[in-house]
């Protein structure tokens with residue numbers, strides 16, 4: 001059933017509150033949009049805390065991001081939303097925020113690209129990192145262009161993340177899955193490094209998507225998600241290693257170097 005514009009406004013305010021309560025935005029960060037029809041997009045305006053919006057605060061913009069109606073001004077990041085709608089006719093809603101753990105990965109120059117968790121592999125495939133682009137300029141969306149057709153969740157270097165779906169709830173849940181994945185990945189890194197699943201298991205999970213009714217775009221691009229037996233696993237952007245990692249103390253390292261030098265007759 002098609003919702004009324006009022007209902008869509010209420011949906012955006014509800015998601016805005018969730019995004020704010022989760023701590024994925026500070027002050028007036030982030031923006032949420034819903035495609036109302038072929039010509040109109042309902043959007044959060046600039047300068048409003050997403051947790052404290054009223055339904056009437058929202059504005060309507062056209063396909064190019066120009067304001068059609070509403071009191072407040074449009075966000076400088078509206079082009080990111082219109083670009084996603086232009087490239088993906090299947091997408092009806094876009095959620096952009098700065099969830100701290102995922103944004104931490106984006107700030108460290110790391111994508112969430114390892115094949116670690118079944119739900120993430122089925123739902124998102126992986127979350128690649130788009131290069132940095134100055135907000136409010138076309139540079140913001142440029143690094144995302146090759147990724148938008150293939151993925152439903154992107155990290156934005158030194159900025160945040162964007163997720164999109166068939167409705168605003170699906171877009172929101174993708175961001176929730178992504179941030180949860182980022183938290184688990186961080187804990188795994190602290191415990192000595194995440195261990196990816198092998199390709200055979202990853203392919204089984206990707207094949208099971210139809211069974212779960214998942215219409216994810218990412219279909220197991222080479223390296224996204226990266227399996228433990230993929231050739232580039234050792235040099236993964238996600239920061240994990242394929243070879244076994246071991247640690248030595250400073251004195252053990254000196255002893256090893258001494259030994260090697262003695263064996264070569266240098267020392």
Ligand SMILES: [Zn+2]
Pocket residue numbers: 029030077096097098159160
């Ligand atoms: Zn932003």
